Amino acid sequence: MKIFGVVGYKNAGKTGLMERLVTEITGRGFRVSTLKHAHHSFDVDHPGKDSYRHRDAGAHQVLLSSRTRWALMTExxxxxxxxxxxxxxxxxxxDLVLVEGYKRDRHPKVEAYRAETGNPLIAPDDDTVRAIASDAPLDVRQPVFDLNDTKAIADFILSEVGL
Structure with a gap:
């Protein structure tokens, strides 16, 4: 499997870019999965539901299944x-796994950047950031794409991973 990441600070546009990239790349006939890192506790389950009750009772894993999807939760x-x-x-x-987050891992990445957030760029100090998707012009060594030019960003990612 080919792997490419999307990184950036909070409110940089990572999730929107991920969503658009999945739509664009699957629209070209590739199979894409995503993996997202959360810096906080999260839950895909809800109090009162049977699967929540199983976990709450102490189950190490709960596999929830229906005819449309399944999810495995591990405590x-x-x-x-x-x-x-x-x-x-x-x-x-x-064909491709798009990874949101995991900015310190060594896979290739594109950085989502919005100037209005005031956050610094990750790219200057990280050689795994191969390009930047920005809402403002930048003077950096990596290629810079318009944050909303999903087609060009997808072309770049697919070229980088050899698809």
């Missing part, structure tokens, strides 16, 4: 957070 308790490599190994094979 880490005091175990270490799974690495990107560990999580990628759990995905079914696809």
């Amino acid at each position: 880490l308790h005091d175990a270490r957070e799974a690495s990107l490599e560990d999580l990628l190994a759990r995905l079914d094979p696809v």
Whole structure:
């Protein structure tokens, strides 16, 4: 599987870019999966639902299934957070995995950047950032794309990974 990341600080446009890239790249006939890192606790389950009650009772894993999708939830308790490599190994094979976050890992990335946030760029100090998707002109060594030019960003990513 080919892997390419989207990184950036909060409110830089990462999730919107990810969404547009998935639509663009799957529209070209490629199979795409996504993996997103959350810096906080999250839950895909809700109190009162059967699967939540199973986890709350102490189940290590709960697999929830229907005819349209399935989800496997694993409670880490005091175990270490799974690495990107560990999580990628759990995905079914696809043409491309787009990873949101994991900015310190060594896979190739595009940085989403919005000037109005006032955050610094990640790219100048990180050689894994291959390009920047920005809402403002930038003077950097990497190629800079308009943040909303999804087609050009998708072309760049697919070229970088050899698809």
